[in-house]
Amino acid sequence: MRIIFKTDYMQDIRPWKDRYQLVLYLILLTVVAAAPWWLDEFYLGELTNVLIWAIAGLGLMVLTGHTGQVSLGHAAFLAFGCYANVALIEAGVPFLLAFPLAGILTGIAGVTVAIPALRLHGIYLAIFTMALSILMDDIIVLSEPITGGVAGKYVGGVEIFGHLVDRWGTPDQFFWLVLTVAVLVTLGYINLLRAPLGRSFIAVRDSEVSAQAMGIDIARTKMISFALSCAVTGWAGALMGLFAGAFNNETFSVLISIQLLMMIVIGGLGSIHGAFLGAIVIGFLPQFLSISKEYAGALFGGNTVAIPGLEFGIFGMILIAFILFEPMGIYGRWLKIRTWFELFPFYRKDMFKRQKSYLKTERLR
Amino acid sequence: MDNAQLLISGLANGCVYGLIALGFVLIYKATEAVNFAQGDFMMLGAFVTIGLTNTEYMGLPFWQALPISLGIMGALGYLLDRLIIRRLFGESQTAVVILTIALGFVIRFVAGLIWGHEPQTLQNPLAGKELRFGGLVLGLEDVAVIVVTILLTWGLYVFFNRSKLGLAMQGASQNQLAAYYMGVPVKRVQGFIWALAGIVAGIAGILFAAKGAVDPTTGLLGIKAFAAAVIGGFGSLPGALAGGLVVGVIEPFASRYIAAGYSQIAPYALLLAVLIFRPNGLFSQVRVKKV
Numbered sequence: 001m002r003i004i005f006k007t008d009y010m011q012d013i014r015p016w017k018d019r020y021q022l023v024l025y026l027i028l029l030t031v032v033a034a035a036p037w038w039l040d041e042f043y044l045g046e047l048t049n050v051l052i053w054a055i056a057g058l059g060l061m062v063l064t065g066h067t068g069q070v071s072l073g074h075a076a077f078l079a080f081g082c083y084a085n086v087a088l089i090e091a092g093v094p095f096l097l098a099f100p101l102a103g104i105l106t107g108i109a110g111v112t113v114a115i116p117a118l119r120l121h122g123i124y125l126a127i128f129t130m131a132l133s134i135l136m137d138d139i140i141v142l143s144e145p146i147t148g149g150v151a152g153k154y155v156g157g158v159e160i161f162g163h164l165v166d167r168w169g170t171p172d173q174f175f176w177l178v179l180t181v182a183v184l185v186t187l188g189y190i191n192l193l194r195a196p197l198g199r200s201f202i203a204v205r206d207s208e209v210s211a212q213a214m215g216i217d218i219a220r221t222k223m224i225s226f227a228l229s230c231a232v233t234g235w236a237g238a239l240m241g242l243f244a245g246a247f248n249n250e251t252f253s254v255l256i257s258i259q260l261l262m263m264i265v266i267g268g269l270g271s272i273h274g275a276f277l278g279a280i281v282i283g284f285l286p287q288f289l290s291i292s293k294e295y296a297g298a299l300f301g302g303n304t305v306a307i308p309g310l311e312f313g314i315f316g317m318i319l320i321a322f323i324l325f326e327p328m329g330i331y332g333r334w335l336k337i338r339t340w341f342e343l344f345p346f347y348r349k350d351m352f353k354r355q356k357s358y359l360k361t362e363r364l365r
Numbered sequence: 366m367d368n369a370q371l372l373i374s375g376l377a378n379g380c381v382y383g384l385i386a387l388g389f390v391l392i393y394k395a396t397e398a399v400n401f402a403q404g405d406f407m408m409l410g411a412f413v414t415i416g417l418t419n420t421e422y423m424g425l426p427f428w429q430a431l432p433i434s435l436g437i438m439g440a441l442g443y444l445l446d447r448l449i450i451r452r453l454f455g456e457s458q459t460a461v462v463i464l465t466i467a468l469g470f471v472i473r474f475v476a477g478l479i480w481g482h483e484p485q486t487l488q489n490p491l492a493g494k495e496l497r498f499g500g501l502v503l504g505l506e507d508v509a510v511i512v513v514t515i516l517l518t519w520g521l522y523v524f525f526n527r528s529k530l531g532l533a534m535q536g537a538s539q540n541q542l543a544a545y546y547m548g549v550p551v552k553r554v555q556g557f558i559w560a561l562a563g564i565v566a567g568i569a570g571i572l573f574a575a576k577g578a579v580d581p582t583t584g585l586l587g588i589k590a591f592a593a594a595v596i597g598g599f600g601s602l603p604g605a606l607a608g609g610l611v612v613g614v615i616e617p618f619a620s621r622y623i624a625a626g627y628s629q630i631a632p633y634a635l636l637l638a639v640l641i642f643r644p645n646g647l648f649s650q651v652r653v654k655k656v
Contacts, residue, residue, distance in 0.1 A: 070459050072466075116641040122458050123399045123599070127591050128640045131633045134588065138630050258466055265463050313474025316467035323464045324452055354456070 015190045033179060036172040044171055050283035051178045052239045057264050057275030058185055059232030064261065065270040066198065067225040068205030070122070073129030074233050074260050076136035079252035081106040081234025082241035083140070083147050086155050095158035095165075103235040110230025114223050133254040140249040152248025155241055167243050178239055185232055189272055192228070201225055205270075255312075262319050268329025277330040281318075286311060327354070371617045377507035377576065379613020380514035384569035385590035386597065386605035387518060388562045393599045394525065395534040395558040398450070398461040402469035403566055404587020409472055410438045410563075410570030411487065411579040412480045419488050427489050435567045442563020446556045454552075469584060477581040484578035487571065510572045517568065518606045525602065534558060592636035611635070 006012050016022040035047055063069050084105045088098035120128055140147045157166030165173045192198040200221050203211040208218055241247055267278025326333050340347040388403040416422045417430035453460050525531035537544040537551045544551050593612045597604025612632045619631035
């Protein structure tokens with residue numbers, strides 16, 4: 001067990017605990033960045049997909065994990081970012097400018113959504129965002145001149161510093177592009193959580209009344225949270241569009257919204273690790289299922305029929321198990337294991353027990 | 366005449382939405398949680414009844430199968446509360462929301478495994494009979510749907526506002542600790558209300574399956590029922606029914622009188638509008654408490 005003696009306040013808010021931890025993460029980053037040399041092309045694509053999902057997860061994590069606003073409609077912002085990016089590129093804006101712009105535009109869209117959503121809390125907000133996600137489908141169809149409607153859009157490679165970066169042509173470069181975005185977003189996120197702004201997010205999540213008493217402007221905090229969250233989600237959507245190559249109104253359905261939310265719950269709400277862990281689960285579950293189906297088929301005679309809804313069914317069961325037994329997600333479980341080793345033999349069963357409170361109605365505020 | 370026909374079919378549809386919304390509101394009133402799987406419960410109730418009555422499955426007579434399937438649905442609701450929801454006692458609403466969404470996926474998957482993915486209808490004694498009112502053609506199923514819904518809503522309303530248990534439930538949701546002190550068996554009340562919601566979902570499912578075909582994705586109707594519940598304001602039973610009727614009536618009229626691309630938006634646009642301008646619904650019983 002490493003004991004760190006903190007001697008001043010700046011040490012307490014450093015982005016990493018100590019040099020040891022920093023080195024660990026740098027090694028991890030190096031290994032991942034070198035992925036094109038030790039992974040074949042198929043799995044590199046899978047890893048790229050996982051990273052894109054992780055960026056989207058980070059986007060939702062700001063809002064749901066740290067500000068406590070449940071959103072079941074983030075696929076709408078994924079779609080917005082994706083279409084904004086493609087529309088800008090088609091208008092002749094270079095990718096390096098179009099990509100940030102797409103995120104910023106999505107952020108602005110998020111703020112416009114946040115204005116009515118500020119009056120809602122809890123379940124109403126969830127329903128509101130879900131309806132938004134459903135409406136987005138129709139909106140895309142109706143705004144056909146920009147979005148291509150039902151026929152959808154096709155996007156090829158993009159040009160960065162004269163290099164053509166394409167999902168199929170140059171998977172390595174595309175992977176690095178996604179990785180760069182992921183690292184930048186993560187660094188920004190870590191620093192956000194150190195800043196007063198990020199702390200005010202957490203304060204709003206934990207208790208709005210207390211936050212107000214501490215002098216936090218709740219409406220403003222929620223707005224900024226929506227803006228940041230939607231901007232990051234928009235970038236993830238833009239990358240998703242480039243990754244898929246072709247997309248239409250059904251690509252970003254309400255199911256994707258739900259999948260995103262489930263992903264960060266499985267990973268662990270309120271932690272940066274959670275977004276990545278959840279993305280790994282989401283990314284590799286279909287693979288895992290198909291492999292296990294082959295095994296099962298080999299065992300019980302070759303019956304590898306595709307069962308509709310199987311993926312989501314299994315997914316739902318995993319999620320229920322997590323909410324019942326491990327509300328903090330995979331990252332929470334990892335924390336417990338690590339603590340057990342660090343404190344051996346002093347770990348206690350109820351160390352991470354959450355404080356329970358009696359329900360009081362929200363209807364009579 | 367044409368409009369009247371649209372109105373009737375809209376009302377019958379709206380009653381089904383209203384019944385699902387009734388399930389939402391029941392649970393919300395008593396436990397402050399929202400069951401996002403209520404629509405899938407309805408689908409399950411329909412399939413359980415189909416499994417009991419249709420000749421290709423068990424082939425029981427309809428009136429025998431009815432209480433059995435409702436009993437099964439009630440038991441399922443109770444078990445769900447006993448085994449899963451009760452463990453979340455005292456945790457945030459978000460946990461219940463995410464859990465019930467996941468549950469919906471599981472129910473859809475299981476129903477697809479057992480009954481297949483083909484749309485099926487319930488064989489019932491009312492099928493194919495018609496009432497004629499001077500040019501208006503009324504399916505007897507539609508009439509049954511409307512009558513049953515109104516009776517059920519009225520019964521539940523009286524139960525909640527007059528009986529001791531119903532009032533206890535509302536108390537339990539408003540302040541759990543105080544309810545405990547007053548001697549309300551909060552846990553038992555929760556189990557009871559989930560069973561009741563299961564039964565209501567079962568009734569909705571039976572009526573829906575009698576009217577039209579059911580397949581495992583039917584549960585997605587629940588989203589429209591959300592619109593109904595929100596329009597009525599979560600927490601008012603007659604409001605839920607009224608909201609359901611509004612949504613049900615708007616749908617056929619929208620598809621009739623609005624351009625094709627825009628018509629299916631109508632219920633959701635209405636939902637967003639209500640949430641933006643009257644977050645507590647049009648008929649809500651919420652009085653803002655000023656301290």
